[in-house]
Amino acid sequence: MTGEALPGEELPGGTLLTLDKVTKAFRGKDGTMQEILHPTTLAIGRGERVAIVGPSGSGKSTLLSLLGTLDMPTSGCLRYDGDDVAAMSGRQRSALRSERIGFVFQRFHLIDTVSALENVMTGLQYTALPRAERRSRAVDALTKVGLEHRLHHRPSQLSGGEQQRVAIARALVKQPDIMFADEPTGALDTETGHTIIDLLFDAADAAGMADAVSSAACGNTDDGVVGATGAAKATGASLVVVTHDMNIAARFPRQLHIRDGVVTERGSTAELGSAAQRGSATERISEADRGDRQQSEGCNHE
Ligand SMILES: Nc1ncnc2c1ncn2[C@@H]1O[C@H](COP(=O)(O)OP(=O)(O)O)[C@@H](O)[C@H]1O
Numbered sequence: 001m002t003g004e005a006l007p008g009e010e011l012p013g014g015t016l017l018t019l020d021k022v023t024k025a026f027r028g029k030d031g032t033m034q035e036i037l038h039p040t041t042l043a044i045g046r047g048e049r050v051a052i053v054g055p056s057g058s059g060k061s062t063l064l065s066l067l068g069t070l071d072m073p074t075s076g077c078l079r080y081d082g083d084d085v086a087a088m089s090g091r092q093r094s095a096l097r098s099e100r101i102g103f104v105f106q107r108f109h110l111i112d113t114v115s116a117l118e119n120v121m122t123g124l125q126y127t128a129l130p131r132a133e134r135r136s137r138a139v140d141a142l143t144k145v146g147l148e149h150r151l152h153h154r155p156s157q158l159s160g161g162e163q164q165r166v167a168i169a170r171a172l173v174k175q176p177d178i179m180f181a182d183e184p185t186g187a188l189d190t191e192t193g194h195t196i197i198d199l200l201f202d203a204a205d206a207a208g209m210a211d212a213v214s215s216a217a218c219g220n221t222d223d224g225v226v227g228a229t230g231a232a233k234a235t236g237a238s239l240v241v242v243t244h245d246m247n248i249a250a251r252f253p254r255q256l257h258i259r260d261g262v263v264t265e266r267g268s269t270a271e272l273g274s275a276a277q278r279g280s281a282t283e284r285i286s287e288a289d290r291g292d293r294q295q296s297e298g299c300n301h302e
């Protein structure tokens with residue numbers, strides 16, 4: 001299997017994230033460790049749009065937390081832009097998250113006591129940008145999500161759909177490499193939910209276009225990173241959305257299905273629910289999983 005592309009790795013924009021035999025276990029009530037995510041091997045491409053679908057409790061949020069570097073694998077190798085995330089210091093990991101990754105949650109996670117504008121500016125709080133620049137970028141981001149007339153409203157003065165737009169603007173404002181959304185439509189009615197997905201697609205496109213115009217936001221002079229930013233220009237930001245709504249999942253060109261901690265790949269909507277396809281997709285992942293690219297514990301460092 002050596003040298004063979006992982007699922008998702010043959011994308012035109014190149015690879016942003018890879019999981020290689022990644023697992024996650026938590027200590028259960030009886031004190032024993034329980035594997036919540038079974039060994040998972042896949043890649044997420046630059047600019048790729050991916051839905052993660054599965055029933056409640058299947059491990060969707062666990063998988064998203066690992067992909068977003070919010071949590072660390074129990075075993076296996078997680079690479080972001082080629083770098084072993086487990087080998088980074090806590091400070092490097094939080095810098096990676098605050099500068100390059102955007103998060104949108106079901107319950108919005110906005111600060112209730114400040115305006116929409118201030119909420120979006122928090123997306124840039126770890127940058128060295130002057131306040132006036134952060135403010136102007138936040139206004140731009142809120143304009144992109146159609147909220148230019150709600151800059152000074154507090155979250156409690158906004159509808160659920162508007163609050164989610166603020167959360168999207170907060171993720172978008174940093175011009176991330178990748179945006180993660182965990183059930184972003186779960187608290188919204190169907191129509192508003194679809195509008196939010198439209199906005200996430202637009203936001204991911206816009207993040208890429210912003211890159212093409214200006215790469216100043218990151219301030220990163222490392223050659224590898226500059227090269228990587230260049231690759232993102234043509235494709236936009238990657239977008240990974242957790243949902244249990246099949247109609248929303250169907251809008252994504254790629255779907256990962258998860259059940260009881262086992263991830264399978266779906267090529268198209270037509271395959272959803274098909275037992276035969278599920279079998280072959282499972283095989284595809286476990287084929288890659290059997291590869292000898294990595295040791296089972298962590299990443300290889302020669
Ligand atoms: N920090 C944790 N400690 C113990 N168990 C956890 C933890 N996080 C998640 N779990 C368990 O892992 C399983 C999957 O959870 P989760 O990823 O949140 O599922 P989903 O997002 O698909 O609803 C659940 O059984 C949940 O109780």
Ligand SMILES: [Mg+2]
Binds near residue numbers: 060061062182
């Ligand atoms: Mg969840």
